[in-house]
Amino acid sequence: MAKVKTKPKVEKAKEKGALPFTKRNWTWLGIGLLVIIIGYIALARGSITLAPILLVVGYCVLIPIAILLGEKKKQEEKAPKPEELSVKKS
Numbered sequence: 001m002a003k004v005k006t007k008p009k010v011e012k013a014k015e016k017g018a019l020p021f022t023k024r025n026w027t028w029l030g031i032g033l034l035v036i037i038i039g040y041i042a043l044a045r046g047s048i049t050l051a052p053i054l055l056v057v058g059y060c061v062l063i064p065i066a067i068l069l070g071e072k073k074k075q076e077e078k079a080p081k082p083e084e085l086s087v088k089k090s
Contacts, residue, residue: 025066032062 021029039054 020071022071024071025069028062028066028069032058032066035062 035054036058039051039058042054043051
């Protein structure tokens with residue numbers, strides 16, 4: 001039996017049009033949610049300076065970073081392969 005090659009989850013997600021979330025994305029999202037929760041706790045305690053700063057940073061900086069952060073591409077993928085550089089002689 002021949003082995004069937006399966007595509008990585010990231011490639012499947014790109015084909016479907018979904019955002020590929022990696023561990024790095026989830027980490028940033030968790031940090032953003034933590035900052036937002038701390039901001040609401042500070043707001044409940046009556047802070048009028050710290051709470052808005054934390055909420056703006058959480059909603060306007062950290063959450064968008066988590067969504068827009070792309071995967072790291074390896075140098076190998078960027079550099080052309082030696083086979084591609086050589087010209088085939090007929």
